[in-house]
Amino acid sequence: MVYKTKGVCAQGIEFEIDDNKKVHNIKFTGGCSGNTQGVAQLAEGMNADEVISRLEGIRCGFKPTSCPDQLAKAIREAIGEN
Numbered sequence: 001m002v003y004k005t006k007g008v009c010a011q012g013i014e015f016e017i018d019d020n021k022k023v024h025n026i027k028f029t030g031g032c033s034g035n036t037q038g039v040a041q042l043a044e045g046m047n048a049d050e051v052i053s054r055l056e057g058i059r060c061g062f063k064p065t066s067c068p069d070q071l072a073k074a075i076r077e078a079i080g081e082n
Contacts, residue, residue: 003074007065010036013074021048023075031067039068048075 003013010031016024022045028036043051052072060066065073 001074001078003070003077005067005070005074007063008060008067008070010067010070013067013071015071015074015078017048017075017078021079022046023048023051026071028067036067039071043071048079052076052081 001015001017003015005012008031010028012029013026014029015026018024023043024045026040026043028040039055043055052075054072055068056072056076058066058068
């Protein structure tokens with residue numbers, strides 16, 4: 001899936017979800033490279049619901065969202081839980 005982010009420095013997020021609902025191959029386009037790489041590595045192989053529960057609602061400074069929050073939104077959309 002390719003997700004166009006909203007309200008953050010990263011412009012997009014690519015990832016895959018396998019048949020067991022595990023998240024793989026997460027790649028952020030743009031954003032703070034070290035932070036987005038760290039989030040991607042930590043979420044690699046994790047269950048989609050677990051990623052959502054851990055990352056959803058995280059804010060970046062005064063912004064109402066963050067790159068981790070955008071990943072949670074993207075995963076929620078991918079598994080059909082808008």
